[in-house]
Amino acid sequence: MNQFKTILLLGAVSALLIALGAQMGQGWMIIAIGAALLMNLGSYFWSDKLVLAMHRAREVSEQEAPQLHAEVTQLAARAGIPKPRICIIPDASPNAFATGRDPAHGVVAFTEGLLDTMPRRELQGVIAHELGHIAHRDILIATVAAAMASAISLLANILQWTALFGGGDRDEEGGLNPIAALAFAILAPIGATLIQFAISRSREFLADEEAARLTGDPEGLARALERLEYSREVVPAGLTARPATASLMIASPFRGGGVMTWFSTHPPIPIRAARLRAMAGVR
Numbered sequence: 001m002n003q004f005k006t007i008l009l010l011g012a013v014s015a016l017l018i019a020l021g022a023q024m025g026q027g028w029m030i031i032a033i034g035a036a037l038l039m040n041l042g043s044y045f046w047s048d049k050l051v052l053a054m055h056r057a058r059e060v061s062e063q064e065a066p067q068l069h070a071e072v073t074q075l076a077a078r079a080g081i082p083k084p085r086i087c088i089i090p091d092a093s094p095n096a097f098a099t100g101r102d103p104a105h106g107v108v109a110f111t112e113g114l115l116d117t118m119p120r121r122e123l124q125g126v127i128a129h130e131l132g133h134i135a136h137r138d139i140l141i142a143t144v145a146a147a148m149a150s151a152i153s154l155l156a157n158i159l160q161w162t163a164l165f166g167g168g169d170r171d172e173e174g175g176l177n178p179i180a181a182l183a184f185a186i187l188a189p190i191g192a193t194l195i196q197f198a199i200s201r202s203r204e205f206l207a208d209e210e211a212a213r214l215t216g217d218p219e220g221l222a223r224a225l226e227r228l229e230y231s232r233e234v235v236p237a238g239l240t241a242r243p244a245t246a247s248l249m250i251a252s253p254f255r256g257g258g259v260m261t262w263f264s265t266h267p268p269i270p271i272r273a274a275r276l277r278a279m280a281g282v283r
Contacts, residue, residue, distance in 0.1 A: 045101065047101075047139075051245055056089065068110075072131075079134075081103040084106030085107045086109075090111075091240055092113040095111050095113075095114060100134060103134050103137070118227065122221070122223050124217070125221030125223075126250055130250065131214065201266060212276055218277065218280040228269070
């Protein structure tokens with residue numbers, strides 16, 4: 001169901017892109033989409049290095065962290081993917097993320113705070129969740145969504161100026177009038193961003209399910225998520241609290257509830273924990 005939802009959401013972003021491009025000349029549309037694709041192509045191939053550098057992540061050898069390497073090796077084998085590189089982030093705030101454009105280039109990074117406070121059972125759930133992201137090629141999906149969202153933003157900016165300074169002629173040709181074009185130019189990027197966040201939330205649910213399958217212990221991940229939520233309230237935000245990379249984390253590094261959950265890259269942790277416990281038959 002979550003895979004199907006992701007396909008539908010990507011289709012919705014595509015439809016927004018086509019609708020926005022229809023309001024403009026073909027030349028501008030090709031230029032804007034090309035620029036967005038080039039930017040995101042670079043992000044796809046080199047984003048792992050950039051993200052790791054942003055968080056001052058350091059790769060650790062098997063000699064430095066034998067137990068961690070053993071856990072990752074075992075779960076990666078169950079997932080049927082190559083063992084990813086392992087990095088540690090010098091941050092007291094517990095969190096973790098996976099990056100890499102495909103399983104052959106996978107990287108899993110853990111904060112020192114997570115490794116210092118997470119019991120083994122819960123750590124296994126966190127590792128399995130991140131391996132689920134790698135196995136499902138979520139970085140690729142996120143990159144495609146980001147490329148389309150970027151193209152929509154570029155086209156919307158062009159359409160906005162067109163509506164302000166040259167939209168009158170289009171109205172006579174039966175197109176959108178300047179006011180409608182301006183409104184569409186403002187709302188389309190917002191819609192694309194919300195859809196992008198929804199895609200991220202769907203992939204989190206899918207990674208949770210994969211983690212439960214790999215470990216055979218949904219309760220372990222549920223407890224880990226609840227520990228992360230509690231820590232977010234009591235431990236000062238550190239290197240992981242960056243808006244640009246928040247969607248990569250296993251749990252959002254930012255506080256917030258209510259309407260703010262609409263703009264979150266993660267589903268609420270109580271919902272994720274409840275779904276995991278339902279898988280285990282625990283109420």
